[in-house]
Amino acid sequence: MTTPRDARADGAPPRDDADDAPKEACGVFGIWAPGADVARVSFFALYALQHRGQESAGIATVGESGEVFKHKGMGLVTQVFNEANLAPLVGTHAVAHTRYSTTGSSSLRNAQPYLLHTSAGPLAVAHNGNLVNAAALRAELLGRGVGLVGESDSEVMTQLLAAPAEAALGAAANSWEARLANLMRRCEGAFSVAVLTKGAVYALRDPQGFRPLCIGSIEYEGGAGRGFVVASESSAFGTIGAKFLRDVAPGEIVRLDKDGVTSLTGAVEPRTRALCVFEYVYFARPDSLFEGQMVHQARRRLGRELAREAPADADLVIPVPDSSVAAAIGYAHESGLPYDEGLMKNRYIGRTFIQPSEELRRAGVRLKFNPLRHNLDGKRIVLIDDSIVRGHTSKKIVELLREAGVREIHLRVSSPPVRHPCFMGVDIPTHDELIGWRLSVEEIRDHLGCDSLAYLSHDGMMRAVREGARGPGGHCTACFSGLYPLALPEHMPDEQGGLA
Numbered sequence: 001m002t003t004p005r006d007a008r009a010d011g012a013p014p015r016d017d018a019d020d021a022p023k024e025a026c027g028v029f030g031i032w033a034p035g036a037d038v039a040r041v042s043f044f045a046l047y048a049l050q051h052r053g054q055e056s057a058g059i060a061t062v063g064e065s066g067e068v069f070k071h072k073g074m075g076l077v078t079q080v081f082n083e084a085n086l087a088p089l090v091g092t093h094a095v096a097h098t099r100y101s102t103t104g105s106s107s108l109r110n111a112q113p114y115l116l117h118t119s120a121g122p123l124a125v126a127h128n129g130n131l132v133n134a135a136a137l138r139a140e141l142l143g144r145g146v147g148l149v150g151e152s153d154s155e156v157m158t159q160l161l162a163a164p165a166e167a168a169l170g171a172a173a174n175s176w177e178a179r180l181a182n183l184m185r186r187c188e189g190a191f192s193v194a195v196l197t198k199g200a201v202y203a204l205r206d207p208q209g210f211r212p213l214c215i216g217s218i219e220y221e222g223g224a225g226r227g228f229v230v231a232s233e234s235s236a237f238g239t240i241g242a243k244f245l246r247d248v249a250p251g252e253i254v255r256l257d258k259d260g261v262t263s264l265t266g267a268v269e270p271r272t273r274a275l276c277v278f279e280y281v282y283f284a285r286p287d288s289l290f291e292g293q294m295v296h297q298a299r300r301r302l303g304r305e306l307a308r309e310a311p312a313d314a315d316l317v318i319p320v321p322d323s324s325v326a327a328a329i330g331y332a333h334e335s336g337l338p339y340d341e342g343l344m345k346n347r348y349i350g351r352t353f354i355q356p357s358e359e360l361r362r363a364g365v366r367l368k369f370n371p372l373r374h375n376l377d378g379k380r381i382v383l384i385d386d387s388i389v390r391g392h393t394s395k396k397i398v399e400l401l402r403e404a405g406v407r408e409i410h411l412r413v414s415s416p417p418v419r420h421p422c423f424m425g426v427d428i429p430t431h432d433e434l435i436g437w438r439l440s441v442e443e444i445r446d447h448l449g450c451d452s453l454a455y456l457s458h459d460g461m462m463r464a465v466r467e468g469a470r471g472p473g474g475h476c477t478a479c480f481s482g483l484y485p486l487a488l489p490e491h492m493p494d495e496q497g498g499l500a
């Protein structure tokens with residue numbers, strides 16, 4: 001796997017050096033709803049999943065007679081789509097995708113959904129995750145004479161579906177169910193996928209369930225029509241008026257078609273579950289549901305645990321907005337300290353095609369955060385952040401707060417130090433780039449320039465996450481613990497941990 005964070009292809013929006021938060025790999029969506037405007041619904045679902053990827057977006061639809069329509073482009077969902085390019089995307093069902101690249105450069109050829117015409121009919125694929133055996137699968141495909149135009153794992157999955165090895169499927173080669181079961185068996189790593197075929201939308205989730213995926217129902221035409229949807233996060237359902245039904249189970253293949261929702265299991269033996277705990281800590285929208293609990297509730301408990309483990313003598317609790325708000329509320333409740341806002345975030349700075357000038361680039365984090373001086377002047381604050389990856393942003397925020405007159409800064413982090421890279425779909429960089437790997441907690445405090453620094457313990461984090469979760473549980477914590485819940489191929493240079 002490569003993590004070409006700095007590789008900018010022509011037309012790609014620049015990545016924001018001031019923002020060193022880890023990036024999610026993608027958001028996926030699928031809908032079966034004959035009679036509904038499936039492209040428009042997909043657009044609004046992608047809009048709700050924008051936080052999972054801001055580099056490219058795309059929608060593919062299948063019309064009543066089986067013809068396929070697609071549009072994709074670089075940039076935010078609202079930069080890619082407009083009335084003119086949505087109108088031709090007619091159909092009864094659709095898949096959609098918003099991307100942040102963890103493998104493959106940020107360019108249009110790697111934008112999704114991938115669309116191919118196969119011996120079993122049209123195929124479009126939208127994928128969230130990373131395969132740890134992508135290099136071997138890529139070599140196999142090339143060895144069989146299958147051409148690849150991009151570098152992403154998602155294209156490898158699409159080609160494995162489009163052109164499975166004959167021997168693997170035999171007489172069942174024209175069955176999408178057989179092809180998907182074969183894909184499930186061949187791929188190792190993280191994959192939550194929405195697949196568009198002529199007669200159905202399929203959703204599948206890897207056997208360990210690294211990345212989330214859920215199913216909902218949707219009514220339209222004043223209740224006369226009923227369809228089904230799948231999405232990376234349930235927060236997308238609220239935006240489009242759909243109702244959450246359940247999570248797609250790890251190892252499950254789900255078919256959405258004229259017969260409703262059909263569950264196909266048994267393609268692989270059950271494995272240790274490993275839902276990414278970073279989804280709770282940072283990535284997911286707080287209004288999303290995982291394992292029967294709202295992410296916001298779990299984040300508040302992370303803050304409560306943090307207050308118990310690492311109290312501070314201070315006047316005020318403030319969050320690094322937006323992802324640390326819930327944890328800061330939890331910390332304030334538990335500690336009895338007042339909660340207030342101390343930093344205003346420009347939520348629209350995000351990814352832009354307009355390059356900041358050199359002077360503005362040097363301003364870095366100031367483009368994104370502005371301190372509320374009147375709330376801060378002369379105060380001793382507890383600053384709550386959800387995680388520290390490289391430390392660049394945290395250092396600049398501490399400087400901003402000092403300039404705003406803050407007397408003491410007690411930084412509290414609602415997760416343990418990030419010490420290991422991620423190979424399962426999140427852009428957490430190499431060991432050398434991780435401040436938690438290179439420096440001790442006291443060295444980090446000194447580097448950031450705060451008065452005290454404390455992280456939540458691994459046990460505290462897992463108590464907070466598990467307390468409200470329903471079901472069998474099982475989480476990946478590898479970037480904190482180094483315990484990877486799957487075997488990593490030897491060529492992955494940064495693997496340091498054992499197996500969980």
Ligand code: SF4
Nearest residue numbers: 276277422476478479
């Ligand atoms: S290594 Fe970290 S970011 Fe990656 S899947 Fe595991 S918990 Fe999530």
